[in-house]
Every structure is written in structure tokens, then in C-alpha cells.
Amino acid sequence: MNELQLELKNQLEKYRLQKIEPHMEHDDETENFRMDIFNELGALGFTGMTLPEEFGGMGLSYEDFSIALCEIAKSSVSYAVTISVSSMVQAILNEFGNADQKKKYLPALTSGAEIGAFCLSESGAGSDAAALISTAKKSNQNGIDGYVLNGSKIWITSGGIAKTYIVMARTGASGGSGVSAFIVRDGTPGFSYGKKEKKMGWRISPTRELIFHNCFIPAENLLASEGEGFKIAMAALEKGRFTIGAIAVGCAERALDESVRYALTRQQFKQAIFDFQGLQFMMADMATEIECSRLLVLQSARDYDNQTPNAKLACMAKLKATDTAMKVTTDAVQILGGVGYTREYPVERFMRDAKVLQIVEGTNQIQRVVIARNLKKEYTTH
Numbered sequence: 128m129n130e131l132q133l134e135l136k137n138q139l140e141k142y143r144l145q146k147i148e149p150h151m152e153h154d155d156e157t158e159n160f161r162m163d164i165f166n167e168l169g170a171l172g173f174t175g176m177t178l179p180e181e182f183g184g185m186g187l188s189y190e191d192f193s194i195a196l197c198e199i200a201k202s203s204v205s206y207a208v209t210i211s212v213s214s215m216v217q218a219i220l221n222e223f224g225n226a227d228q229k230k231k232y233l234p235a236l237t238s239g240a241e242i243g244a245f246c247l248s249e250s251g252a253g254s255d256a257a258a259l260i261s262t263a264k265k266s267n268q269n270g271i272d273g274y275v276l277n278g279s280k281i282w283i284t285s286g287g288i289a290k291t292y293i294v295m296a297r298t299g300a301s302g303g304s305g306v307s308a309f310i311v312r313d314g315t316p317g318f319s320y321g322k323k324e325k326k327m328g329w330r331i332s333p334t335r336e337l338i339f340h341n342c343f344i345p346a347e348n349l350l351a352s353e354g355e356g357f358k359i360a361m362a363a364l365e366k367g368r369f370t371i372g373a374i375a376v377g378c379a380e381r382a383l384d385e386s387v388r389y390a391l392t393r394q395q396f397k398q399a400i401f402d403f404q405g406l407q408f409m410m411a412d413m414a415t416e417i418e419c420s421r422l423l424v425l426q427s428a429r430d431y432d433n434q435t436p437n438a439k440l441a442c443m444a445k446l447k448a449t450d451t452a453m454k455v456t457t458d459a460v461q462i463l464g465g466v467g468y469t470r471e472y473p474v475e476r477f478m479r480d481a482k483v484l485q486i487v488e489g490t491n492q493i494q495r496v497v498i499a500r501n502l503k504k505e506y507t508t509h
């Protein structure tokens with residue numbers, strides 16, 4: 128880490144230990160999201176790290192952002208994910224929005240005053256996202272050109288607490304080319320919230336259904352042009368991969384930290400359990416896998432910083448880091464024995480939070496599909 132990265136990391140570590148950590152057990156139990164924590168992270172600059180200063184961002188690199196997400200995840204995967212998804216919305220607006228859209232929506236997001244949500248999945252369109260059926264039909268209401276949205280979205284991270292939603296809906300024929308992206312604000316008539324999911328992990332981050340019933344969206348809220356929505360969504364998800372990987376590294380690091388500390392103090396058979404070789408090998412493997420994951424994540428982030436994006440490596444980073452988080456958190460529960468399985472120690476929370484990292488933003492099977500597709504291309508085009 129360079130000097131700036133070390134400073135960011137130390138600042139975040141101090142904040143999370145003082146302000147986030149004390150609430151985690153209670154808030155996980157009660158599914159309580161604290162907007163004041165998000166606002167404070169914003170005031171410190173962590174909700175708009177990669178956006179240009181012109182729009183209230185810090186103008187930092189994706190590598191810096193990855194380091195920050197990793198640090199936040201050591202206390203709370205939920206807050207790290209909220210920041211990661213909201214930043215994805217900012218990146219979409221910055222890359223595909225026009226000057227008015229950027230000016231209108233970005234400052235509240237970068238400052239952490241508001242949260243953004245990314246809305247692609249539907250009940251019939253998960254891994255096969257291009258199968259979405261929500262519609263946006265051209266309409267003119269009270270002399271204003273726009274679109275009428277109908278349909279629903281499920282699994283939306285920050286649904287209900289976000290103010291700005293990027294919604295993918297069908298304006299044309301089947302498949303990805305018929306999808307457009309719209310900016311929809313909380314409170315728009317015809318837009319309501321459905322079921323809030325009761326989840327195994329990420330319990331502090333609300334996941335909710337969105338319902339659109341004859342919801343009129345002015346044409347000025349269309350992003351880029353008609354038919355660009357799927358391309359916009361895929362570009363955002365590709366960049367999202369190493370951010371999910373960074374969160375996974377933080378989650379795994381915390382689990383290893385808890386394991387080593389516990390193993391050094393817990394005595395059985397008149398010695399610290401750390402000294403049993405069976406556990407030493409587990410911890411050595413955990414540490415090694417975490418470092419492999421971190422290196423992949425940081426390399427992938429640097430590729431985007433250097434304008435040389437590598438989709439295959441981004442998939443590898445997400446796949447490796449999230450599979451590692453699942454394995455390491457599960458092993459951490461094992462190392463702590465009975466207490467690891469209780470809420471007395473946080474490792475069971477990190478194990479529950481790790482699981483969904485293998486599912487979101489393209490399941491790990493889909494990451495393998497993309498890696499294999501790239502391999503085939505490499506071997507058949509040369």
C-alpha cells in the first residue's frame with residue numbers, strides 16, 4: 128500500500144471499530160440499517176471514492192476503493208455492499224449519463240446523503256438477465272414525453288432506503304438489445320415497494336422487491352439511448368466483480384483474525400489449540416488463499432484504473448475471493464468449535480454473509496461460464 132492507501136485504511140479501521148463494530152450483533156439480529164453510519168462514511172469521503180471531484184467524489188482509483196471496501200467488510204459486509212452498489216450507480220451515471228443527469232443526481236450519491244440501487248433481476252430473469260419482461264412504453268402525459276413503466280424487480284439491494292434507482296426495462300424486442308435503462312426516483316407515482324426478503328446473511332442491508340404500475344418516467348430520465356440498457360448493466364456488473372471480491376477478502380480476513388486469536392488462547396489437552404498441527408495447516412491454507420484472492424482483486428482493479436479492463440481476470444477475482452471467503456469463514460467456525468456456531472463470536476455472521484457473495488453480481492457458475500468462454504476464444508482465434 129502507498130501512503131495514501133495506508134492513511135485511508137487506518138482512518139477506516141478507526142471508524143469501523145468505534146462506530147460500526149459495536150452495533151453489529153444487535154443490528155444483524157434486528158435487520159437494522161443505520162443511515163447515520165452511511166452518512167458519516169460519506170462525510171469521510173468513502174461513498175464516492177472513484178468519482179471525479181467535480182461531482183463531489185474523491186477522484187481516487189479502483190485499487191484505493193478495493194482497499195477501502197475490504198476494510199469496511201472486516202466489520203460489516205452489509206455496509207460495504209451498500210457502498211459498492213451505490214458506487215456502481217454513480218459509475219453508470221458518470222459513464223452513461225448526460226450533463227444534466229450527472230449534475231442532478233451525482234452529488235447526493237457521492238456525498239453519502241443518498242443511496243443508489245441497481246435494478247436488473249426479475250423473478251424470471253436471474254442469471255439470464257436479458258430475459259427480463261418489465262416494460263417501458265413510450266407515452267406523453269400532460270405534454271411531457273416519457274415512458275410508462277410496468278412490471279417488478281426482485282432482490283434489489285437497498286430497496287426502500289435508496290432514493291435513486293437505475294431500472295432496466297424493455298423498450299424493444301426480446302433479448303438484450305431491447306432493454307433500456309432509466310433513472311427512477313423514490314416517491315415517483317406508480318412506484319412502490321414489495322416484499323422485503325428475510326435473508327440468511329446481509330441482514331443489515333435491506334433486499335426488496337420493486338413494483339411499477341403505470342409509473343410515468345419523463346424521457347429526460349432515459350440513460351444514453353433506447354436499447355443501451357443491457358450494455359450499461361453488463362458494463363457495471365463487470366466492474367462490480369472485483370468490488371465484490373474486495374468485500375470477500377475483508378470478510379475472510381476478519382474470520383482468519385478471529386480464528387488465530389482464539390486458537391492462541393483456547394487451551395485443550397493442556398496446550399493452546401493453535402499448536403495442533405491439524406489447525407495450523409488449516410490457518411496456513413486460509414492465510415494463503417486470502418493473499419491469492421487479494422492479489423487477484425487488486426490486479427483486476429488496477430486493470431480498470433489503467434484503462435486495460437480484463438473481463439476474464441475480473442471473473443477470476445470474484446470467483447476466487449468469494450469461494451475463499453466461504454471456505455475460510457466455514458473453517459473459522461470449525462476452529463472456534465461450539466462457540467463458533469453461536470452469536471457469542473462474529474464468525475458465524477461472516478459465514479452467513481460470505482455465502483451470498485457467491486451468488487450476487489453473477490453467480491460463481493456464471494463467472495466460470497465467462498472464464499471458459501474467454502479461454503475458448505483465446506484458443507480458437509490464434
Ligand SMILES: Cc1cc2nc3c(=O)[nH]c(=O)nc-3n(C[C@H](O)[C@H](O)[C@H](O)COP(=O)(O)OP(=O)(O)OC[C@H]3O[C@@H](n4cnc5c(N)ncnc54)[C@H](O)[C@@H]3O)c2cc1C
Binds near residue numbers: 247253486
Ligand atoms: C441478497 C441479494 C442481493 C441482490 N441484489 C441485487 C441487486 O441489487 N440488483 C439486482 O438486479 N439483482 C440483485 N440480486 C440478484 C442476483 O443477482 C441473482 O440472485 C443472481 O444473478 C442469480 O439469479 P437467480 O437467483 O435467479 O438464480 P438462477 O439464475 O435461477 O440460478 C440458479 C442456479 O443455477 C445456476 N445457473 C444458472 N445458469 C447457469 C448456467 N448457464 N451454467 C451453470 N449454472 C447456471 C446458478 O449458478 C445457480 O446456482 C441479489 C440477490 C441476492 C440474493
